[in-house]
Amino acid sequence: MHYGADYNPEQWPREVWPEDIRLMREAGVTLVSLGIFAWSRIQPAEGEFDWDWLDEIIGLLHEGGIEVDLATATASPPPWASAAYPEMLPQDADGSTFWPGSRQAFAPSSPIYRRLAAELVTALAERYAQHPGVTLWHVNNEYGCHLHYDYSDAARDHFRTWLRRKYETIDALNHAWGTDFWSQRYTAFDEIVPPRKAPYSINPTSVLDFKRFTSDTLLELYVMERDIIRAAGATQPITTNFMGAFPPADYWKWAAEVDVICDDNYPDPNDPESFRGAAFARELMRGLKPGVPWLLTEQSTNALNWRPTNAPKAPGQMAAISAQAVGRGADAIMFFQWRQSRRGSEKFHSAMLPQAGRETRTWREVTALGAQLAQLPDLPDVTSGAKIALVFDWENWWAIDGRDHPIVLDYLTLSHRWHAALHRQNLSVDIVNTTSDLSAYSLVVAPQQYLLGDEGAANLSSYVEQGGHLFVSAFSDVVDQDDAFRDGGFLVSLRDVLGVALEDFGALVPPASVRGADSAGEVASHASVGGPGQSEAPLDSPAGRIVGQYFAEELLVQDAEVLGRFTEGRTTGRAALTRHTSGTGRGYYLATIPDDDGMAAVLGWLAAEAGVTPEIEGLPEHVEVARRGSILTVINHSSRPYAVDVEGVDLLSGSTEPRRELDAFGWAFIDTGAVGGAR
Incomplete structure (x- = not known):
C-alpha cells in the first residue's frame, strides 16, 4: 500500500528538499510523482538539458526510502517551444488559438509537439530507465483535461489520415456518414474538416468519429512515450493518470495499453x-x-x-x-x-x-x-464478488450527448443516478462495457444504451440466452455503431431477448434543467423545467408505483409479459415494464427513466428477481459497504456516529467484536474470511 503525492521540488530552493524528505518520512510517504510539470526546468532550451537538480532530488528520495513515479513532463510545453513553433498550438471550433501561459498548450496531432516530446522522453528514459529509485513511469498528465478537442490544421490533417485508415474509400465514409443528406457528399478525404463552427447542426456521425479520433490521438501520444521508455530498457510499470468517467478518452480502449x-x-x-x-x-x-x-x-x-x-x-x-x-x-x-x-x-x-x-x-x-x-x-485481490454489472459505454456517451434527439439527456448524470440507486442499497456492482465478459453476473443493467454496436448487442443477447437477467431502459438500441437507424425500426438488435418493439419515444417535458453537449461536444445546452406538455409518466409495477421521466415510450409488445402499465397521460394503459424469457435467461424493458426513488425500487426488485442480496441489510443510506475479496470496508459518510454488526477481524485494531462503532466519517476494514461474516 503506497502513500504519497505529486512532488514539485522545482518550485522550492534546494535547502528545502532535505526537510521535505524528513517530513515525508514522518507522514508515512512511500511514493511521489516527480517532474509532472518540469519540462521547462529539465529542458531550458531546445537541445539543452539540465539534469543536475533532477539527479540530486531522485538521489535524495532514494536515500530516504521514498520511491519515485517519474513523469515524462510532456503535459506542459515550455514557452520557448510555442515561441519557436506557434503552429503547435491548439485551436477551438471557432478557430481561436489557445496560447501559452497556462498548461496543456499543445495540439495533440502536431508533428512538432510530437517530435519535441519524443526528444525529451528519449533523454529522460536513457538517463533514468535503470535508476533503482524509479519504480514507476508517469506519462504526460491527465490527457485532454483542459482541452477536450482540438480543431487546428494539425488536427484536420491527422483526422483525414485517421479516416482513411478507418474507411479506406471515400464511398465507404459517405455511406457511414449518410452524406447524401444536406448535400454533404465528399469526393475526397482532403475535403473533410473537423466539426468546426458551422451554420447549424453538424453531421452527427462526423462528430462521433471526431470524438473517436480524439481519444485515439491522445492514446497515440501515450503509446509513443511508453514505447520510447521501453526501448530505453525500462522494466518498471508505465502508466498515466485517468480522471474517472472523462469525456474525451475512451478508457476501455486505453486500459489495455497501460500497465x-x-x-x-x-x-x-x-x-x-x-x-x-x-x-x-x-x-x-x-x-x-x-x-x-x-x-x-x-x-x-x-x-x-x-x-x-x-x-x-x-x-x-x-x-x-x-x-x-x-x-x-x-x-x-x-x-x-x-x-x-x-x-x-x-x-x-x-x-x-x-x-x-x-x-x-x-x-x-x-x-x-x-x-x-x-x-x-x-490486501487480497480486488475482486468485488459483485453479481450486478452496470453498463457504461463511451461511444454511447458521445452519441447520446449529441443534439437533434427527442430530448436532451445527460448520459453521465443518468449513469451516476442508476449507480447510486444500487449503491444506496449496498448492492455490490461492477462497471462494464457492452463487450465485457458478463458470465459472472446475475443481473446486467444497461440503461439508455442509445448506440448499441453489433458486437455489444450480440454479447448482451448471448448473456440472456445463457441464463442472465438483462435490464434495459428507455432510449436504448436506437442506432448502430454509425449512429444510424437499423432496418426494421427500433429495438432491433435486442428484440429477440426483450420481446418488444418500439413505436414512438414519447418524449416528456424534462424534470429539471439538464445538461447536454452541442454538436462539437463542448458547450452545454439546456432544456429547462416547465413549459407545456406532460412531464411525468407514472406506472404501476411489481416494484410499486414508479414515476417515469424523460420518456413514456409506446411499446409494441410481441411475446413479452407485461408487468407494469402507465397510469396517466397519453400512454395510459400501455405497457411500461415487460419481462421476456429467452433461452434460460430473462430480458426486462422499462419504457421510461424513473426518478431516483423509482430507480431504487426497480433495481431492488430486479436484484431480488435475480437472486442478489445486499452485502449488509438495513443500513442507512449514508453508510456504505464495499468488498475486496474477504475484506469488507464499512464507512460512515455522515457527521453522526453509527454502529454496524459485522463479524470478522478488524485489520487495524485486531478486534473480533461484531459490534463496530463508527464515529463521524469513521470506517473499518473487516476481514470477514477470518471469522463468520456480515449480518
Whole structure:
C-alpha cells in the first residue's frame, strides 16, 4: 500500500528538499510523482538539458526510502517551444488559438509537439530507465483535461489520415456518414474538416468519429512515450493518470495499453452525496483491468481552488474517502500535492504539507492516515464478488450527448443516478462495457444504451440466452455503431431477448434543467423545467408505483409479459415494464427513466428477481459497504456516529467484536474470511 503525492521540488530552493524528505518520512510517504510539470526546468532550451537538480532530488528520495513515479513532463510545453513553433498550438471550433501561459498548450496531432516530446522522453528514459529509485513511469498528465478537442490544421490533417485508415474509400465514409443528406457528399478525404463552427447542426456521425479520433490521438501520444521508455530498457510499470468517467478518452480502449490503472478524483465536500460519485469512479477503475489493483494518484487533503466555492473537508472526511478507494481496489493513496504552492494558479489547493504548517488539522490527519495505511497487511485481490454489472459505454456517451434527439439527456448524470440507486442499497456492482465478459453476473443493467454496436448487442443477447437477467431502459438500441437507424425500426438488435418493439419515444417535458453537449461536444445546452406538455409518466409495477421521466415510450409488445402499465397521460394503459424469457435467461424493458426513488425500487426488485442480496441489510443510506475479496470496508459518510454488526477481524485494531462503532466519517476494514461474516 503506497502513500504519497505529486512532488514539485522545482518550485522550492534546494535547502528545502532535505526537510521535505524528513517530513515525508514522518507522514508515512512511500511514493511521489516527480517532474509532472518540469519540462521547462529539465529542458531550458531546445537541445539543452539540465539534469543536475533532477539527479540530486531522485538521489535524495532514494536515500530516504521514498520511491519515485517519474513523469515524462510532456503535459506542459515550455514557452520557448510555442515561441519557436506557434503552429503547435491548439485551436477551438471557432478557430481561436489557445496560447501559452497556462498548461496543456499543445495540439495533440502536431508533428512538432510530437517530435519535441519524443526528444525529451528519449533523454529522460536513457538517463533514468535503470535508476533503482524509479519504480514507476508517469506519462504526460491527465490527457485532454483542459482541452477536450482540438480543431487546428494539425488536427484536420491527422483526422483525414485517421479516416482513411478507418474507411479506406471515400464511398465507404459517405455511406457511414449518410452524406447524401444536406448535400454533404465528399469526393475526397482532403475535403473533410473537423466539426468546426458551422451554420447549424453538424453531421452527427462526423462528430462521433471526431470524438473517436480524439481519444485515439491522445492514446497515440501515450503509446509513443511508453514505447520510447521501453526501448530505453525500462522494466518498471508505465502508466498515466485517468480522471474517472472523462469525456474525451475512451478508457476501455486505453486500459489495455497501460500497465496499471491510475485515477485522479476530487469529490466535492459541499455535496453530501459526492461519495457516491467517487464510488462510481472507483468501480470504473476497478473494472478497466479486472482483478488488478489500481492507484489513486490524486485527490485533495482538504479544500480545492477550482470550484466556485471550495469548502474544506470535514474532520475525518479525507480518510473516509481514502478508505473507500482502498476498499474498492486501490493499492495507493496519493494527493495533489506534497507541499502547498506559494505562487501560481493552484496556490489555494490544499496539500499534504499545508501553507499553515504542521500545527494544523490537515497535517494531523495526513500523518494519521499514513500510519493507518502502513499497518495494513497485504490486501487480497480486488475482486468485488459483485453479481450486478452496470453498463457504461463511451461511444454511447458521445452519441447520446449529441443534439437533434427527442430530448436532451445527460448520459453521465443518468449513469451516476442508476449507480447510486444500487449503491444506496449496498448492492455490490461492477462497471462494464457492452463487450465485457458478463458470465459472472446475475443481473446486467444497461440503461439508455442509445448506440448499441453489433458486437455489444450480440454479447448482451448471448448473456440472456445463457441464463442472465438483462435490464434495459428507455432510449436504448436506437442506432448502430454509425449512429444510424437499423432496418426494421427500433429495438432491433435486442428484440429477440426483450420481446418488444418500439413505436414512438414519447418524449416528456424534462424534470429539471439538464445538461447536454452541442454538436462539437463542448458547450452545454439546456432544456429547462416547465413549459407545456406532460412531464411525468407514472406506472404501476411489481416494484410499486414508479414515476417515469424523460420518456413514456409506446411499446409494441410481441411475446413479452407485461408487468407494469402507465397510469396517466397519453400512454395510459400501455405497457411500461415487460419481462421476456429467452433461452434460460430473462430480458426486462422499462419504457421510461424513473426518478431516483423509482430507480431504487426497480433495481431492488430486479436484484431480488435475480437472486442478489445486499452485502449488509438495513443500513442507512449514508453508510456504505464495499468488498475486496474477504475484506469488507464499512464507512460512515455522515457527521453522526453509527454502529454496524459485522463479524470478522478488524485489520487495524485486531478486534473480533461484531459490534463496530463508527464515529463521524469513521470506517473499518473487516476481514470477514477470518471469522463468520456480515449480518
